[in-house]
Amino acid sequence: MVGMVGADADSFSNGDAMSRDGFRLRRARLGIDGQITSQWKYSLELDLVDEFSGGNVLLDASVTWIACRHAWIRAGVGKAPFSRMLLTSSAKLQFVERPHWVGRENSVDGYMLDPGRQLGLTVGGAVAFLRWQVGVYNGTPGFSAGNFNDGLMYAVRLEGGLGNLGTAEADFERSGPRFAVGLNGYLNQAPAANVRAAGVDAGFKWQGLSVWLEAVWAKAVPDSRPAGTDTIMDETESWGMSAQAGYMLPFDDMDLELAARFAIMDDNVHFENEGDMWEVTAGVNWYLMKNNLKLMLDYVLKEELHGADLSNDAVLAMLQLAF
Incomplete structure (x- = not known):
C-alpha cells in the first residue's frame, strides 16, 4: 500500500499561490501497488482531495505485463509519456509546486503543455543506455465516459544517458556524475483542433x-476555419522553459537541501497578457526520511511581462508524509 499527504500554509486560485494567510491540504492520495506474478503487476491510486484531477477521484489504475527484460506493456490510466517534470511524482519534487504553467493549465482545463493523465495503452522498455515509451490514448480528461475526441492521442518519449538519476529530483546518493537527456512529443486529435506538442529535458x-533543464511547446490548430477568419489568431501556441538546481549540504547527520528554479512561459504567443510571465523560486528542504517525510519552505517571486501586474508572490511551507 502506498499513500501521500501534503499540507501547506497558503491557498491556490487560477493557477497561482496567493498571498492570503491560511492552510490547505494540498495532496492526500492512497494507492496499492502489487504483482500477480513476476511478469504481471498492477497499480491503483486515488486522489482524496481531487484539486487538479479533472473531476476524477481516480488518479492511476493500470495493469502491466513485463514481456521481457527489455519491454513492457501497460493498459489503463496513468501519465502520458511527456515531460520529465510531469512524469516525476509530486512526492519527489524539490519544490512545493511545479512551474506556473502546470497549475495554470489545470485550473482552466487547458491540457496542452500538460496533457494530464490519460486512459490508454503504453509500450515501453530499455536497451543499454536508451529508455523509450510509446502510447495511444483517448486524449480527453475523464475515464468512464469514453472518448470525446475526433481521433486519438499519440505520444512518444526517448531518454538516454549514463548512470542512474533515480526517481527523485534531489541527489540523496551523493555519488559520481550521472546525466540523462530526454525527447518527447504528442499529437492529440482533439475536438475541432489538432494539438501538437514537443519537449526536451536534461538532468545531471x-x-x-x-x-534539471526543460523546455516544452504546444500548438493547437483548428480543423477548419470559416471564410475570412484570421489563420493565425484562431490558433493557440504556448511554451514554457525551466532551469533548476539543488544541493544537498554536506552534513553527516541530516539531509538538508538548498534549491532554486527559474521558469518562464507564454500561454499564447498571439496575445500579450498576464499569461506571459517568469518566476523565480528559492527553497529549503529538510528530508527527515528522504521523500517519505520532509519539510519544505519556498519563496516564489512572479513577474508578469504584459497586462496587469498581479500581487501573486508567495511564501509556501509544506509538510509531506509518504508511505
Whole structure:
C-alpha cells in the first residue's frame, strides 16, 4: 500500500499561490501497488482531495505485463509519456509546486503543455543506455465516459544517458556524475483542433548537486476555419522553459537541501497578457526520511511581462508524509 499527504500554509486560485494567510491540504492520495506474478503487476491510486484531477477521484489504475527484460506493456490510466517534470511524482519534487504553467493549465482545463493523465495503452522498455515509451490514448480528461475526441492521442518519449538519476529530483546518493537527456512529443486529435506538442529535458547529478533543464511547446490548430477568419489568431501556441538546481549540504547527520528554479512561459504567443510571465523560486528542504517525510519552505517571486501586474508572490511551507 502506498499513500501521500501534503499540507501547506497558503491557498491556490487560477493557477497561482496567493498571498492570503491560511492552510490547505494540498495532496492526500492512497494507492496499492502489487504483482500477480513476476511478469504481471498492477497499480491503483486515488486522489482524496481531487484539486487538479479533472473531476476524477481516480488518479492511476493500470495493469502491466513485463514481456521481457527489455519491454513492457501497460493498459489503463496513468501519465502520458511527456515531460520529465510531469512524469516525476509530486512526492519527489524539490519544490512545493511545479512551474506556473502546470497549475495554470489545470485550473482552466487547458491540457496542452500538460496533457494530464490519460486512459490508454503504453509500450515501453530499455536497451543499454536508451529508455523509450510509446502510447495511444483517448486524449480527453475523464475515464468512464469514453472518448470525446475526433481521433486519438499519440505520444512518444526517448531518454538516454549514463548512470542512474533515480526517481527523485534531489541527489540523496551523493555519488559520481550521472546525466540523462530526454525527447518527447504528442499529437492529440482533439475536438475541432489538432494539438501538437514537443519537449526536451536534461538532468545531471554529482556529489549532492542536481540540475534539471526543460523546455516544452504546444500548438493547437483548428480543423477548419470559416471564410475570412484570421489563420493565425484562431490558433493557440504556448511554451514554457525551466532551469533548476539543488544541493544537498554536506552534513553527516541530516539531509538538508538548498534549491532554486527559474521558469518562464507564454500561454499564447498571439496575445500579450498576464499569461506571459517568469518566476523565480528559492527553497529549503529538510528530508527527515528522504521523500517519505520532509519539510519544505519556498519563496516564489512572479513577474508578469504584459497586462496587469498581479500581487501573486508567495511564501509556501509544506509538510509531506509518504508511505
